[in-house]
């Protein structure tokens with residue numbers, strides 16, 4: 001029988017709202033969606049303008065928020081930075097980077113100097129990542145905005161019709177195993193690097209058509225999540241669980257098919273719970289658990 005990873009704390013990383021140049025979504029909207037998805041933690045990563053100095057955009061939102069039913073949500077704040085080599089997420093950092101035209105390596109060094117860790121988001125999209133030798137700590141193997149983009153690019157009217165008519169079905173069929181990013185992760189691990197895998201919502205709630213919201217937060221927050229073992233809902237504990245690879249990636253969107261999943265163990269020791277002969281995946285577990 002397939003056993004899902006223990007999921008005491010459920011969270012979503014890489015979320016944008018109003019402070020980012022490309023999102024108008026308000027904080028109350030974001031909060032309501034996070035409560036609705038019963039998240040325990042959420043990590044804001046606003047786009048940080050290159051000339052920004054000091055406090056991270058959205059920093060004042062950090063804290064604990066009580067849902068109407070009493071459920072507690074911890075909001076943590078990181079940032080998404082532009083570098084010459086691609087976008088980079090800074091987690092567990094206290095302030096922005098030195099304002100300058102920076103290489104990936106410079107950005108990562110600054111993040112490390114603050115005691116934080118650096119994660120490469122969407123490695124093959126939005127300009128991609130060019131500094132594979134740089135000492136980053138994590139790789140986003142799933143990025144939800146990339147999935148939505150795949151829905152909206154080819155055959156746009158047909159896809160939109162599918163989304164409108166049977167949204168759940170369309171999203172489940174579009175949410176596939178991220179083959180390319182997983183292959184890259186395996187290659188990095190085989191080369192001896194201790195890279196941790198992450199899922200990123202990359203949610204902006206910024207695509208609408210005639211008043212119809214195509215990318216609602218609720219779906220991004222419920223679709224693919226990081227599931228972590230039990231612990232206090234404190235920033236230090238959550239950051240440590242994430243950076244020490246104690247959390248798994250859970251495709252909650254496929255969870256109702258858990259009985260069909262097949263456990264596949266990779267040579268590097270990591271485990272996937274696969275569906276549809278490996279076309280889709282229910283869970284991705286890190287190494288050594």
Ligand SMILES: [Zn+2]
Nearest residue numbers: 080087121126
């Ligand atoms: Zn990005």
Ligand SMILES: [Zn+2]
Nearest residue numbers: 014016080202
């Ligand atoms: Zn982003």
